[in-house]
Amino acid sequence: MSLPDRIDPRPPRRIYRWDLDKTYLRTDFDSFRDLVRTAFQKAHEKVAVPGASALIRELAANGDSRLCIVSGSPKQMRTVLEEKLKLDGVKWDEFVLKDNVGNLLRGRFRALRGQVGYKLPAILESRVSAPVEAEEVLFGDDAEADAFIYSLYADLIAGRVDERVLTQVLEAGGVYPDDAERVRSSWKRIPIADPVRRIFIHLDRLTPPAHFAPYGPRVVPIFNYFQAALVLLADGHLTAPQVIKIAVEMVQTAGHNIITLSNSFQDLIRRGLPLQQAALALSQALDGPNGIIQAIRPVPDIIAAFTKRLAALGTPPAPPRAQAVDYVALISHALPRTHKDRKK
Numbered sequence: 001m002s003l004p005d006r007i008d009p010r011p012p013r014r015i016y017r018w019d020l021d022k023t024y025l026r027t028d029f030d031s032f033r034d035l036v037r038t039a040f041q042k043a044h045e046k047v048a049v050p051g052a053s054a055l056i057r058e059l060a061a062n063g064d065s066r067l068c069i070v071s072g073s074p075k076q077m078r079t080v081l082e083e084k085l086k087l088d089g090v091k092w093d094e095f096v097l098k099d100n101v102g103n104l105l106r107g108r109f110r111a112l113r114g115q116v117g118y119k120l121p122a123i124l125e126s127r128v129s130a131p132v133e134a135e136e137v138l139f140g141d142d143a144e145a146d147a148f149i150y151s152l153y154a155d156l157i158a159g160r161v162d163e164r165v166l167t168q169v170l171e172a173g174g175v176y177p178d179d180a181e182r183v184r185s186s187w188k189r190i191p192i193a194d195p196v197r198r199i200f201i202h203l204d205r206l207t208p209p210a211h212f213a214p215y216g217p218r219v220v221p222i223f224n225y226f227q228a229a230l231v232l233l234a235d236g237h238l239t240a241p242q243v244i245k246i247a248v249e250m251v252q253t254a255g256h257n258i259i260t261l262s263n264s265f266q267d268l269i270r271r272g273l274p275l276q277q278a279a280l281a282l283s284q285a286l287d288g289p290n291g292i293i294q295a296i297r298p299v300p301d302i303i304a305a306f307t308k309r310l311a312a313l314g315t316p317p318a319p320p321r322a323q324a325v326d327y328v329a330l331i332s333h334a335l336p337r338t339h340k341d342r343k344k
Helices: 032-039 052-061 075-087 100-105 116-128 146-157 163-172 177-189 209-215 225-234 240-254 258-270 276-287 299-311 327-334 336-343
Strands: 014-018 065-074 094-098 135-141 196-202 219-222
Touching (some): 014 052, 052 065, 052 225, 065 116, 075 094, 116 146, 116 163, 135 146, 146 327, 163 177, 163 327, 196 225, 219 225, 225 240, 225 258, 225 276, 240 258
Parallel strands (some): 014 135, 135 196
């Protein structure tokens, strides 16, 4: 009996797609000075958004998943960015960076700031090789157009957006013809499915959550990654002990406390997220024995107070209903700079 030459890894059951700047990393690029300083930072000088690395590690610990990173950072920063991720204990399967030097040399100036023509083809091309049944969760921020691009991506592969609308969006977004062709080519190779379960938008600029209401309940704006962990607990991606570990790390390393964590939970409840079962699971986990948590002071006291606050949560409002997204109407608001540049 002969043995196979190799054993291929199991196909991923879940795919987690992350942006980097302002989603995973605290990055300032609102001025030229900020851009220069960011470009010359060493790996140990870069700071992750609190809870982001802990969340990624806990999601990876469940197995059968892939971490795919698509960032607008230039390719020349790959070495330092990879070193930073390794310092944080983050392992990735796919890492795409933007070819800004190539865009400059080719005179593609719109592409330097444009995101639709960069991120949309990149994630569509990645999806081509993914299993049809693989679920996806995407992470972005409010500094650019992640909610728009991720929602469009989800509805494209689910068959809810037709080619007429796609063409209008690509034209309004100032997408170059070759990038538009990459979008169409990849899209047509992807079997119709509805894999995108959640889109998290980190509110780096503190955009009001109501701003994202037109995208429906699939898009969840978050002020911190404890909120993302709570929703992922409710969605079955994390266990209650894993959420507690993320909360503990945020308490220990980022200055969070019982007030900020409980306010974060209550904010999601007020917005209609169905988290009552998650609250129950957390309460049960907090009441049970956990040697690691009990050994860390003052975490036991914080947990005891947090358990009382969970018990005090009232009946949540009805969750928002899913709705069709009008991408043609939204693009001028989602991509104001790109839209203006195209008109020049």
